[in-house]
Amino acid sequence: MKSLPIYLASASPRRHELLLQMGVPHQVLAVPAPDGEDEPQLPGEAPEVYVRRTARDKAIRAREWVARQHRALEAGALSLSTPILSADTTVILGGDILGKPLDIEDARTMLQRLSGRTHAVHTAIVIAHAGVLLEDVSITEVRFKALTASEIDSYCHSGEPLGKAGAYGIQGKAGRFVAYISGSYTGVMGLPLYETGRLLDQLSSPKV
Numbered sequence: 001m002k003s004l005p006i007y008l009a010s011a012s013p014r015r016h017e018l019l020l021q022m023g024v025p026h027q028v029l030a031v032p033a034p035d036g037e038d039e040p041q042l043p044g045e046a047p048e049v050y051v052r053r054t055a056r057d058k059a060i061r062a063r064e065w066v067a068r069q070h071r072a073l074e075a076g077a078l079s080l081s082t083p084i085l086s087a088d089t090t091v092i093l094g095g096d097i098l099g100k101p102l103d104i105e106d107a108r109t110m111l112q113r114l115s116g117r118t119h120a121v122h123t124a125i126v127i128a129h130a131g132v133l134l135e136d137v138s139i140t141e142v143r144f145k146a147l148t149a150s151e152i153d154s155y156c157h158s159g160e161p162l163g164k165a166g167a168y169g170i171q172g173k174a175g176r177f178v179a180y181i182s183g184s185y186t187g188v189m190g191l192p193l194y195e196t197g198r199l200l201d202q203l204s205s206p207k208v
């Protein structure tokens with residue numbers, strides 16, 4: 001894997017921690033988010049296509065933001081030649097995309113829907129480098145146990161559901177809701193390490 005530093009275009013502390021876990025030197029870019037809400041799905045757009053598009057949009061937005069930081073570029077604090085990594089995570093249940101809950105009530109509804117059922121977690125990752133976008137997606141199947149009303153209630157009041165796709169974090173208290181998982185645990189958390197490592201390896205290949 002290339003040891004050159006990269007930029008992480010993400011406000012997600014999980015993604016930063018997972019890159020640290022991989023030992024990838026990186027700097028988190030403070031790219032302003034367009035607004036608090038998730039990007040809407042286009043009519044007829046498949047979940048995998050949606051998640052790839054939203055991850056690509058984040059990388060492109062970050063690249064354009066870096067290009068506008070004239071002072072920092074001149075001072076050498078930022079560089080246009082540093083690869084930019086972005087990601088997007090979405091929960092899919094019965095064909096519906098569950099993004100981040102708007103509030104506790106929305107979180108409660110999502111958790112009620114996930115209870116006792118199997119859903120998929122899609123995480124797309126994109127690296128923008130030298131005018132090229134490298135991308136991959138990890139798809140993981142997750143089955144939740146049947147949740148009681150009081151489990152949902154106390155989880156909603158833990159504060160964990162907000163800011164997370166599907167209103168849960170597998171790495172936190174919701175870990176006990178997960179009866180079965182097939183795929184990538186780190187992909188569910190927001191940055192699949194295997195696929196990320198593979199994309200970083202491609203950066204050092206002569207094709208890029």
Ligand SMILES: Cc1cn([C@H]2C[C@H](O)[C@@H](COP(=O)(O)OP(=O)(O)OP(=O)(O)O)O2)c(=O)[nH]c1=O
Pocket residue numbers: 009010011012013014015058087088089090091100121163164165166168169170171188189190
């Ligand atoms: C399902 C699940 C999601 N998540 C998180 C990962 C992501 O941070 C979040 C999904 O939202 P994203 O829109 O993918 O990412 P983000 O808004 O948090 O950060 P950014 O766009 O700046 O990169 O849900 C968990 O932490 N654990 C989980 O088990």
